[in-house]
Amino acid sequence: MSYFTVFKMRLRMELQYRGAMIGGILCQMFFGLILVALYRALYAGKPQSVPIENVAIYVWLQQAFFRMMLASDSELVDKIRSGDISYDLCRPVNMYGFYYARIMAQKLMGSLMRAVPMLVMAFVLPRGWGVSLPESGLGLLAAVPALFLGLLCVCALENITVAFTMITLDPRGMQGLLNLLMLTLSGNLLPLTLFPESWQKIITFFPYAQLLDAPIRLYTGEYAPGDAFRVYVLQSFWVVVLIGLGVSMWNANRKRMIVQGG
């Protein structure tokens, strides 16, 4: 399986950046602490139906897997700008699959390397400040496959962003806009559980809510483990749609591609 080899190579490469990782973890921990402190102060004035412990868990899991959302393949963007991407046409693999495997390895390793030490530290924090195990082990078990489906979803979204870059060549405008949309609608800026209830009914069906919001809600028990199957179906639906959309955009772009020579 050539895609699997690409995946493995990329995993090893991502493991190399340990220095950047420690700085990133400390920075992310600090942001997590600030956010939890803010929500605790807000809850002191007016407690909500969502318990503060769950909000703290939400914040920490979002911070821990931050790298899963915002990691892009800078080499690929450079290739698009410089035109070196035409060499990739010579490879005996599907281009979309090739880059999908690469970005998946990058996001998986990058986030796991950060998430594991961060969550260990967040477990040590007192209850209501840090992360605690869910009341039923089932919640944890249900969250893991959901997180994996979320990863598949975010990689498909990333490839759609790249498809836009192929058209505009300047990654900053469109990429910036799509990433912002993702940060807001996936619950990174404000937990989706604290959005107005009427908004939540719609937002939770969006693809962005499938990345981290759905796994976190399974973990904290806001979605009962019995609902897990429904969540997986929705996630898989978006994975299929987003990959389908991405593949068709990549194919259309490949037809449009003009190699300048030289």
Next chain:
Amino acid sequence: MNTLRLYFKSIGMLLKSHLQYPSSFIMQTLAQLVMEGSEMMVVILIVDRFERLKGWSGGNLYFFFGVMSVSFYLTELFGRGITGDFPMMVRTGRLDTFLVRPRGVLTQVLCAGTDPRRITCIAVGIVSLIIGSGISGISWSFAKVLVLAESISMSCLLILGLFMIEAIFSIFSVKSVELVNAITYGGRSACQYPIDIYPLPLRALFTVIAPFALTMHVPAAWIMDKPLYGWPAWTAFVTPLSGAVVFVVMSVFFHLAMRHYRSTGS
């Protein structure tokens, strides 16, 4: 004065060069608008759900948010050389060319970068200030306008000073140091809400080491007639000066660090 003229001339030229690619510029400026707009949406949603934060009403929160975004993005607009480009200047050796010219290094670094896209972020901040002032029912007087102007300009100096820490690190390490972001961007995230809601360690950090509380919250709270910790009125005029202190101290360190600067040779 001569230096100031030079600065504005360089910024003007850079601005022109940014406007050479209008569609890309407009797109990115819009992206900035959406970014700061969604930050403000979070505050609105929080106010909608929780109504108040400790002793602060929704209007007060908008006002604090406005002070922070206006100061932070003014700094990024005019101080891009320090807040964004400096590590790159060290890495590529562009800084070397500054050393042979008959002007201060810091001046030239500041002249070398601007980020006009931030203009929409500042606009969002101003809107938030106006809304906040309206809801809080602030009765404006000359002294209050003066304090607000002092607060914003001193906060800009403070933020510039904090970004200089990163610049100083990058003189020694060549790479940009992500960890320093905790105090700059972290400070922005934390201090767009009033300081007294945080536990003591965070409060100490943002009062003593990175005194956002002194340059922003003390004067802003006084303007809204809700003095922070019940401090007397004169503190609103004096404490923002700490921003200038941080800036001066950091420029001294910056010049000391420049003595140890070794070019990457590229």
